[in-house]
Amino acid sequence: MTGPTDPATPTATSAPSAPEAREPAAGTPGHAPAPAPADGAPRTRSLRRIRRVLTAVAVLAAGAVAMAALDSGTRHGGLDPRSADPFGSRAVAELLKERGVTTRVVTTAREAAAATGPRTTLLVTDPDRLGATQRDVIRSAIDLSGGRTVLLAPSSHSLSDLSPGVRTAGDATTDRPDPGCTLPAATSAGRADTGGGLTYATALPRTTACYPSGGHPTLLVLPTGPTGGDTVLLGSETILLNESLADEGNASLALQLLGSRPDLVWYLPSLADSDPDTAPSAEDKGLLDLIPAGWSWALLQLFVAAVLAALWRARRLGPLVTEKLPVAIRASEATEGRARLYRKTDARDRAATVLRTATRERLAALLGVPHTQAHDPAALAPAVSARLTGEPRDVTALLFGTTPSDDAALVALADHLDALEREVRTS
Known part of the structure; x- marks a missing residue:
């Protein structure tokens, strides 16, 4: 069964390390492999950004130390004739x-x-x-x-x-x-x-x-x-x-x-x-x-400066966007990689939803059901049942059912969906 694709998940943007990942995707004749991205430029920008941050921190620390040193010259304690503090003399x-x-x-x-x-x-x-x-x-x-x-x-x-x-x-x-x-x-x-x-x-x-x-x-x-x-x-x-x-x-x-x-x-x-x-x-x-009082004020100023720098450098997270891949990746590798991620996180509900969604869309195209009704049980289930022969089956439960309870049930669901789609194609 051909691996489904998740329409809600953005395309991965990281370049694969395997050599075959640079081969042209199936169904794209004449497509030349894209060159591997140059890592030098992003790495150089990252190093420059880190150096700028470290430089700013060093300048702030030096300023705090200088202020504390200058301030310590006027702070000696209570009743001290060298102290300009309120309790100095x-x-x-x-x-x-x-x-x-x-x-x-x-x-x-x-x-x-x-x-x-x-x-x-x-x-x-x-x-x-x-x-x-x-x-x-x-x-x-x-x-x-x-x-x-x-x-x-x-x-x-x-x-x-x-x-x-x-x-x-x-x-x-x-x-x-x-x-x-x-x-x-x-x-x-x-x-x-x-x-x-x-x-x-x-x-x-x-x-x-x-x-x-x-x-x-x-x-x-x-x-x-x-x-x-x-x-x-x-x-x-x-x-x-x-x-x-x-x-x-x-x-x-x-x-x-x-x-x-x-x-x-x-x-x-x-x-x-x-x-x-x-x-x-x-x-x-x-x-x-x-x-000492001078160091306390210096540390407070350094903390405020660090917070302001963090707010200045912060990036607001926005919605997910689909990006073009820098290279062509085999569909089987993308499917296997996504499947391993689902399995690692025990995301059987997400995997079952992806399998059923892709199957419903393909069945709707085969049966002439409008795309807007591909996920409507009242429109899709009767059309699928009409093309089936043999013993009656609960098509609604198969295409719109509950989440599998374990990995074995998820594999069985994939097999049943694959069999259903083959039967509709050959009928």
């Missing part, structure tokens, strides 16, 4: 520089102690983070330097070593209290963001208490040592942050507290100087918390 450092104050960043207690003197202001950004040894070093520097020391939000953990005689009195309940004292720096600055942190209490003489909240000051100025130095306890670091420096009298108060001497030593405690009990642990942070 670059703004106040620049204002101090304009007023002739030199800012030096140190990361160890010994560096901080060695840099102090009568003409320096020592700013300790995180006193509670210091270990016992580091607190002793800073305390010695406070007593001997003769300069000013500013401690940001020290709690009872560090007050006993760095400022004996002072204790914490609780949390501040007023965000922007009034000065409430005669300290020139406070009276000229007016209201400032010294609240939101800690308040202090002390019975030491000659102490100036400012910015009260809940009956206790959020700023204390204490005389220190016999050399005329002083210590400033500030319950909140808000007045030094970039995001809040321009609010109320924050800038004025920060500049006067840190700019009273020509040199400013900005002490950012490192991990080596940290107290194990108070140092932040990497175990408490997630993976994203450990990635």
Whole structure:
């Protein structure tokens, strides 16, 4: 039985590898074999496309790395005078520089102690983070330097070593209290963001208490040592942050507290100087918390660029179209190949439909049934039955029946259809 063709399936477009595939198809006399397609051009186009994609990815990656590197130069962390982040302190450092104050960043207690003197202001950004040894070093520097020391939000953990005689009195309940004292720096600055942190209490003489909240000051100025130095306890670091420096009298108060001497030593405690009990642990942070902010933004931009590139290069799938084959393929090979595909996917329903459809069309042509009625059981089945001899058969079930249950039933169906068509031809 001649293999049927599926009218709903587009013609294959891939060139066969077998030599006989280039022979002319049956029924096409004088047809010369088409030359094999040149694979060089498509392969060259594919390589060029891949190179363009790889180049674009490399450019995006290089740009992301460059942006992260440039961005990392301005991101150092909270209260860092080199950081332009909202929680950095670059703004106040620049204002101090304009007023002739030199800012030096140190990361160890010994560096901080060695840099102090009568003409320096020592700013300790995180006193509670210091270990016992580091607190002793800073305390010695406070007593001997003769300069000013500013401690940001020290709690009872560090007050006993760095400022004996002072204790914490609780949390501040007023965000922007009034000065409430005669300290020139406070009276000229007016209201400032010294609240939101800690308040202090002390019975030491000659102490100036400012910015009260809940009956206790959020700023204390204490005389220190016999050399005329002083210590400033500030319950909140808000007045030094970039995001809040321009609010109320924050800038004025920060500049006067840190700019009273020509040199400013900005002490950012490192991990080596940290107290194990108070140092932040990497175990408490997630993976994203450990990635620098610059790299996070760079990765996000790279991801967006990749999505846009994917959308740009995407191809919308349209309906199937029939294409001309580049070479002539034997009908038997096409039939066998399609049959193997049907068998591999257990598509007996599709195979049975193809067999019956092709048989109905050929029978309709033999019997003179219009092509539009070739798939109508009421028109085709009586015409076929009228040409048959012998025992009556259920032509409708054979030509329009159900799907075979297994491969053997499918083979039997093909045989019955073949026999039916031969009988009609010979009758």
